[in-house]
Amino acid sequence: MLEKNVxxxxxxxxxxxxxxxxxxxxxxxxxxxxxxxxxxKGLTFVETVLMNSLxxxxxxxxxxxxxxxxxxxxxxxxxxxxVTGAVNMRMLLIGASLRPWLGQVxxxxxxxxxxxxxxxxxxxxxxxxxxxxRDWGVYLGSGLFVWSIWSLSVIPGYFAGSLISDPKAFGLxxxxxxxxxxxxxxxxxxxxxxxxxxIAGGVAAVTWAIVGxxxxxxxxxxxxxxxxxxxxx
Amino acid sequence: MTxxxxxxxxxxxxxxxxxxxxxxxxxxxxxWVMGRVPITPRVRRGLExxxxxxxxxxxxxxxxxxxxxVGLCLIVAAAAQVGLKKEYIAVFFAAAVAAGLRAAGL
Numbered sequence: 001m002l003e004k005n006v007x008x009x010x011x012x013x014x015x016x017x018x019x020x021x022x023x024x025x026x027x028x029x030x031x032x033x034x035x036x037x038x039x040x041k042g043l044t045f046v047e048t049v050l051m052n053s054l055x056x057x058x059x060x061x062x063x064x065x066x067x068x069x070x071x072x073x074x075x076x077x078x079x080x081x082x083v084t085g086a087v088n089m090r091m092l093l094i095g096a097s098l099r100p101w102l103g104q105v106x107x108x109x110x111x112x113x114x115x116x117x118x119x120x121x122x123x124x125x126x127x128x129x130x131x132x133x134r135d136w137g138v139y140l141g142s143g144l145f146v147w148s149i150w151s152l153s154v155i156p157g158y159f160a161g162s163l164i165s166d167p168k169a170f171g172l173x174x175x176x177x178x179x180x181x182x183x184x185x186x187x188x189x190x191x192x193x194x195x196x197x198x199i200a201g202g203v204a205a206v207t208w209a210i211v212g213x214x215x216x217x218x219x220x221x222x223x224x225x226x227x228x229x230x231x232x233x
Numbered sequence: 234m235t236x237x238x239x240x241x242x243x244x245x246x247x248x249x250x251x252x253x254x255x256x257x258x259x260x261x262x263x264x265w266v267m268g269r270v271p272i273t274p275r276v277r278r279g280l281e282x283x284x285x286x287x288x289x290x291x292x293x294x295x296x297x298x299x300x301x302x303v304g305l306c307l308i309v310a311a312a313a314q315v316g317l318k319k320e321y322i323a324v325f326f327a328a329a330v331a332a333g334l335r336a337a338g339l
Contacts, residue, residue, distance in 0.1 A: 050241065055252045057256050068248075072244040077248050084256060085255045093287060096267045097281075099280070114261045170332050171328035171331030171335070174299075174310075177292045179324050180288050180291060184311065196286055208293070218290075222286075225279040228282020
């Protein structure tokens with residue numbers, strides 16, 4: 001069931017990067033806010049850049065900074081790493097769903113490329129796959145582009161935190177969720193999606209109400225996938 | 234910290250390496266496992282259902298937390314996408330509605 005004609009081209013990479021343009025304001029604002037939070041918590045510039053560019057997973061970075069305190073104890077260290085794992089658990093599923101698409105690409109290319117996996121370029125990649133694209137440059141280009149923007153956006157936030165004092169006033173906080181909502185539209189094909197999304201949403205809402213935090217993404221997604229797998233048309 | 238902008242605490246570097254390793258293991262782990270599981274029609278249908286399920290599970294708690302204003306913005310985005318099929322317009326409308334609602338004090 002592996003895809004047989006997967007290619008990689010510069011054109012595909014450029015296309016992938018351009019597809020991220022609508023959400024640039026959202027990425028820049030989020031990255032800048034992280035820079036500001038890091039500065040307020042007393043991180044040095046190098047520490048901020050290291051964490052931001054190496055971890056490269058916004059939500060988990062924010063949650064880890066909630067726990068951070070200076071000087072760091074071993075307990076805090078374990079808590080920060082643990083919470084990162086919990087928040088990013090969904091990446092297991094995201095990566096899994098790319099297997100049929102990228103499985104034919106040599107592993108020495110896919111495994112380094114998986115470092116750049118985010119919800120955003122994953123979703124763009126799958127949307128393109130649905131449209132018939134078989135050039136995985138879409139994944140690589142969007143990943144590298146978002147990583148570069150994310151890495152740069154932290155700098156103004158660190159040094160001039162008050163530039164955008166309240167991203168909410170400009171609606172910048174809804175840019176990423178709105179983009180996801182828009183990309184959800186073409187994924188709807190019929191009854192199977194309706195049922196599996198309802199189950200995913202229900203389980204996610206219940207999980208959120210009971211434990212809060214980011215577990216709802218994981219539980220909801222698994223429930224929705226199971227529903228999709230066992231619903232026979 | 235008083236050592237200056239270009240220093241870094243060893244303990245903190247350890248934290249960053251740990252967070253990076255855990256995140257990469259999750260990024261690559263699901264992909265790796267799926268290379269060792271036979272992709273039967275059932276597994277494939279499950280994988281196909283994942284994207285929608287993940288998006289719904291991601292944005293629903295954001296709506297529950299953000300309240301009416303955020304929910305309205307996402308409905309606007311989805312409606313714009315249905316009508317115009319252009320993501321950047323959908324995102325622009327959503328951000329504009331959010332900014333408007335907040336200016337109005339919602």
